Amino acid sequence: KAGVTQTPRYLIKTRGQQVTLSCSPISGHRSVSWYQQTPGQGLQFLFEYFSETQRNKGNFPGRFSGRQFSNSRSEMNVSTLELGDSALYLCASGKGAAGELFFGEGSRLTVL
Amino acid sequence: GEDVEQSLFLSVREGDSSVINCTYTDSSSTYLYWYKQEPGAGLQLLTYIFSNMDMKQDQRLTVLLNKKDKHLSLRIADTQTGDSAIYFCAEGMDSNYQLIWGAGTKLIIKP
Numbered sequence: 001k002a003g004v005t006q007t008p009r010y011l012i013k014t015r016g017q018q019v020t021l022s023c024s025p026i027s028g029h030r031s032v033s034w035y036q037q038t039p040g041q042g043l044q045f046l047f048e049y050f051s052e053t054q055r056n057k058g059n060f061p062g063r064f065s066g067r068q069f070s071n072s073r074s075e076m077n078v079s080t081l082e083l084g085d086s087a088l089y090l091c092a093s094g095k096g097a098a099g100e101l102f103f104g105e106g107s108r109l110t111v112l
Numbered sequence: 113g114e115d116v117e118q119s120l121f122l123s124v125r126e127g128d129s130s131v132i133n134c135t136y137t138d139s140s141s142t143y144l145y146w147y148k149q150e151p152g153a154g155l156q157l158l159t160y161i162f163s164n165m166d167m168k169q170d171q172r173l174t175v176l177l178n179k180k181d182k183h184l185s186l187r188i189a190d191t192q193t194g195d196s197a198i199y200f201c202a203e204g205m206d207s208n209y210q211l212i213w214g215a216g217t218k219l220i221i222k223p
Contacts, residue, residue: 004154006154031209033209033210042213042216043216048209048210090154099142099205100157100160101157103147104154
């Protein structure tokens with residue numbers, strides 16, 4: 001069974017640009033969560049989508065947005081990039097009543 | 113407020129047992145999780161425990177939960193170099209994927 005796939009794995013952008021990251025969950029998983037991971041702030045929850053609806057949202061500015069498609073694939077977008085947006089962005093698909101999360105390898109974004 | 117705390121580093125000798133500790137504050141949490149992150153990789157779910165249990169064992173891993181003290185620990189028996197990673201503790205509710213995470217404990221293995 002294929003795991004969670006995130007693309008691209010690495011990308012470099014400059015301040016003011018925007019970026020779109022993609023996540024394909026494990027087949028059959030309807031929940032997709034996004035996290036930002038930085039050395040200073042650790043793992044921070046961005047948002048969670050379930051059946052194309054945003055179900056939970058973390059404390060991030062409106063520059064961070066996401067969506068989920070009918071096939072459960074999800075994208076997140078960051079507009080007007082800032083240096084502080086440099087991070088590893090992790091996507092996780094969820095399954096089961098125990099709330100288990102299965103993570104992708106992440107997309108490492110560097111903003112110059 | 114809700115918070116999960118872990119010490120940042122743990123150093124053990126190869127072959128010894130590692131015990132990684134975690135404290136949490138939300139007594140209504142249903143599940144408590146341990147995830148492992150190797151360098152350059154995403155997080156891997158190691159194990160989880162339901163809040164009405166006090167122990168769970170899975171091969172070299174033993175999870176102990178003291179609900180009264182809101183203390184969770186992960187014991188890794190016979191620690192190997194491949195166990196070098198950052199270990200995250202997290203808490204969550206039924207079917208709710210918005211987990212609350214600790215900062216992670218980096219496990220360092222000494223030869």
